[in-house]
Amino acid sequence: MNILILGATGFIGSAVAARLVADGHAVSGLGRTPVRARTKWPDVRWLRADLAHMTTAVDWQETLKDQHVVVNCAGALQDGFSDDLAASQADAMLALYAAAKTCDVRLIVQISANADTSVADLPFLATKRRADDALASSGLPYVILRPALVVGRNSHGGSALLRALASMPFGLLLIHSQSPIETVDIKDVAAAVSAAVCGEIASGNDITLASSETLMLCELVKLHRQWLGLPPAPIIPIPAALAKPLTWLADFAGHLGWHSPLRSTAMAIMSKGIASNGTVSAIRGGSAAATLAANPSGIQDLWFARLYLLKPLIAAGLALFWLLSGIIPLLSPQEASQHLLAFMPPTAAMTLTLFTCAVDIALGAALLFRPLARKALLAMLAVSLAYLAGGTLLEPSLWLDPLGPLIKVLPSLLLTLVTLAILDER
Incomplete structure (x- = not known):
């Protein structure tokens, strides 16, 4: 099938693209800056576009031409210089659904997030929920996948921050160290998308993707420290109030175009944890320890972890x-x-x-x-x-x-x- 992946240059999108290409599909990837992606993944047909500027059905007509499936892996954590959540995560998706009804789109797979939390009014989750609800009521065939914290060989955002925190030299400075965290192997996310495309997951399903265990943040950081080959270090809990200046600086940097995982949205979500709360409709994968063990770290991972917060x-x-x-x-x-x-x-x-x-x-x-x-x-x-x-x-x-x-x-x-x-x- 012809498959269009939104956000195909991202952490999740690139893994999904690799899996679908391996499955034999004709994959097109849409991203804001796919220049390097064209060299890295020549088997993918690359399209350049910004979802924030595709907010009408007309904007999607040419892009959706001859596409059978659309997989939405795009997303942004917070409004900033280059990110408009309302436009890219909600308005663009509603325009996509409208355009898909006039094209040969047979399935839309939405990579979303768990919006059923006490911080569901955050713009990140609110815009995701608006797009999910519109998709569910659109009459289009769909599957919604809600991955927990995604862990894999590579890293970005929250998973990159875990490695950075784990590499601290004398003690592990943690905010919300007791927050519950569920993870999911990025390969399991790609496999779930593949299953949806092949019809193994029936249309109309809304599924949580998570491991079979829930860890506290401090336990997950320790696990990553062990993965990096570093000796044990004590946990040093930091009161959330002391992190507010750092969060303010991260938010300010976001308005200058930088994407820090320490912004207020990430801190608010982390304060409540990342867990599915016993969701019935869920696909359970392997543990975080199994994921890390299957992807042994190299010295480049230690360099990245140590440089991440220094950058x-x-x-x-x-x-x-x-x-x-x-x-x-x-x-x-x-x-x-x-x-x-x-x-x-x-x-x-x-x-x-x-x-x-x-x-x-x-x-x-x-x-x-x-x-x-x-x-x-x-x-x-x-x-x-x-x-x-x-x-x-x-x-x-x-x-x-x-x-x-x-x-x-x-x-x-x-x-x-x-x-x-x-x-x-x-």
Whole structure:
């Protein structure tokens, strides 16, 4: 069959795509940035689109042409610079259902979430529920799958955060450490989608996917620590109130285009746990321990875990370095331009000083804005090399300066390269 996967570049979507391709289906993947995906998965036909801009039935007509099944693996945790939950998780889905009625779509598989919790009014869950309810009453053949916390060989979001927390050196700092957590192997999610496509799961089913056990968050983090090959470490519970500043910063970063798993939505869901509460309609898979054992960790997993929480600190620290490099000379521009007077007139020296300050401030600010981060980092490399070259030509004695104004550019270059190396999120 011809199958369209929404969010096919994501953690769950890519696993579902691989399974359906292996089953022999003709798979098309829709994503916002499928450039790298085209290289990684050449067997998938890739389409570029943003669900937030596909909110009418007309927007879907060409995309749904000749598609027999639609699998929705797309989703966003919280509104932010690049995410509009109401548009992408609700309005776009209602438009999809309307368009599907006029096309040859025979089944819609919706990857949803457990919306039956005390935090069901969160926009993330409310928009999912709105789409689910509309699908159930649309008259279209459908299957809704509600996976617990998805664990697999790769990781993203909550599962990536688990690895990061597990890698802490001296103690495991945990908020809501006693919250109940159910997991599900990502292969079981892909298998359930495959079963729905093949008709093994009848249309009209709304099914929870979870393991056969429920662990507390602290137990799950310890399990991941063991998986990483690290020695046991004590659990250090952190009161939720102390995490509010961190959550506020994560939410603010979300408005700048960064996707932190520490945002308020994730913290609210984690405070209540991720459990199916004994749902009758459920497919039970293997335990989290079995999933991890089937996917032994490598040194790259330990590197990722240790760098995951350092990444925002590295980026913020580098941005602050450039901002201060531009702001501090402006506090005394006459003094800052003194070292240039031996090579140019005072007016030119002042102009160059103000220009370099403006460049430094602009690059530092641009790095904080996720859509511009890569370009900002590349510009930082170019500007740093220009500073080194200019300083060496005009005043080579600066290399011997006890304060090392030129030498200090070298670690900045290395930090920029590190940030570039770990910038990608998917």
